[in-house]
Amino acid sequence: MWKQLILLAFILANCSATEVKKCSDDKPFPLAVRVLNCEIPPCDVIKGTDMIFEIDFFVMKYVTKLTTLVRATSFGMTIPYELPEDVRDVCTNLMYHAYCPLYATEDVTYLFKFPIGNYPEVSVKVEIYLVDQDKDVATCFVCNIKVKKGPTGNTTVYEIDY
Template sequence: MAYTKCITLSILLLFTLLGAANAEKLPATDVKRCAGNKPFPLEVRVAGCIKPPCIIYKGTVQVFEIDFVSHKFVTNVTALVKATTLGVITVPYELPDEVAAVCPNLMYGAYCPLYPTEDVTYYFEFPIGEYPEIGVKIEIYLVDQDHDIVTCFTCDIKVKKGVSGNKVAELN
């Protein structure tokens, strides 16, 4: 009888802890699909932003967490960004190599290679340069070693004047 009570208590404790962990998780940011039939992430969290346009400050680093699924065997993944302003001007947004390299920035002990149906989280520190204070649509896509798109999404941002000194906007 004591054994049954112990198991019941353990199960209740587990559900309580799981509920508390889920309560801590920030809600997903409302990002959009890329044009075409590109794979969409499971979830994207942008620090400090649930409903775009996300306010992003010049001279800071904006943190994204991107949950995605690998649909094939992947040995390498690279992050690429395009920025569109005024609805017509699209340019590549160069990322530092250490940021663009997805595999070393996977969270929760994940690492490459990735196997089909494996889901992982990429910790993406997006450096915000000294750009005009305008609205921008960013397209973030992750490509594998064969240049196939692993996942892709767009997010509207609004660049604003930052505070002095570099700051990292992080998720809790």
């Protein structure tokens, strides 16, 4: 019995939603966002790695294509953050056997592997938009991150696929 309770506690601890903020202009907000190893931002991220997001959201209309757009703000400057095509394409990164097209009010989970470049160690406000084929925002949220230097030396990093 204790083993089952410990396992349940472990699962719940790893599934907790991350406290993200709404975007401006009343853009649709996701149902939930989970950032790996982060419940309360700013989320520490290691430069040169991927930041893992699971984004639960629903669409309000028939959607054939969704694209991820990211804007990063630091030191008062906001710039678009370019993503590789395979990362930008939401439809190919939907979880739990979901696929596009999506129908109005359909809810899905998107696995977003956000590549953190070899940037200076600074705090950044990251706005993440999922935009459909008509350039309408399907969902949007803000997450504050802190870019950090990774471990030095011959260290092997293992990623857990959950």
